[in-house]
Amino acid sequence: MQKKIPTKETFEFFKKHDHDVCFGDAMMEIEKHCHKKNLQFTPLRRRVFEYLLRDHKPLGAYEILDLLREDGLASTPPIAYRVLDFLMKEGFVHKIQGLNAFVACSHPGSSHSPAFMICRKCEKVAELDEKISGINLGKSIPSDFSVEETVVEMRGICTSCMALS
Amino acid sequence: MQKKIPTKETFEFFKKHDHDVCFGDAMMEIEKHCHKKNLQFTPLRRRVFEYLLRDHKPLGAYEILDLLREDGLASTPPIAYRVLDFLMKEGFVHKIQGLNAFVACSHPGSSHSPAFMICRKCEKVAELDEKISGINLGKSIPSDFSVEETVVEMRGICTSCMALS
DNA sequence: CTATTGATGTTATAATATAACATTGAGATA
């Protein structure tokens, strides 16, 4: 059992937030999830998830491999892709299609069609869930198509980076 | 000058539509556009655009290169990517991020944040404009991010393919 | 005519991702 942690608002990621809480929260969630589903949250999986949680910047598979190599771990492509597949399948990591990169999920558990805001300057990413974004694609589409999965990505610039220019 | 062609509804692409009209319409548009902007709609660019217009299936860059090779034309990667860049820049082709593939735009001219419905079975793609989709991301996002570009893709199954199962 | 420019052509390589198979280690079971 862990202490209750205040809900964070996703779109605050571009501002300051308590990242230690954020990090610990996510770790706790994935541990709980894996325990419940009898899945192995192995050192390798933990390590990769840590890289992704460090800040809200997406990492490419080969960046992850570089980090693994620095840490003296195995670092051939399948290693990274397999771990990422696992983390994505369990809903703790998303792929950012527009960047060929991977980012830790900010709302694990909440059933989602995530939407991402990607800052083109700092490259950080914020994830919006449907309630915040007001986006719900499934409901807005024509009747001759049945949606199974959605990708929503917005490129732009975040307030912090805007302030710097 | 050309005869006025009836507006097509984008989401009818998964059903039957008059593809000759559709094709001719698009060709006319791009010719007009290039003439107006004093851009060269060269044989190579025309050929690639034709491949993309043939049906509403997205083509990968290397598929386009195969078609060029079959047609006895130059077919090294930069050829395809350059033409695709041109067609995308002018708004007549979009990239489908989830497929690493390219598709002819269905609403050239209409200022858009396109949304795509991609059938996982027949692999055809329909493009929705904001009015039809009811999607308008720019308006729904938090105030600490300024959207410059959006990617919206829906994977699923179209009526035609649904009917076959 | 020659200089510039945009388009195309060519060679090489970078970046991203997967297939196929080998090894290991931690339970389950005989």
Added chain:
DNA sequence: TATCTCAATGTTATATTATAACATCAATAG
């Protein structure tokens, strides 16, 4: 204990997607 099984990890090779850098060519502006 022995060994079976299975998921995870490790390894080798290769497929797929994309770009960098530079060469050529043809139209046209000066």
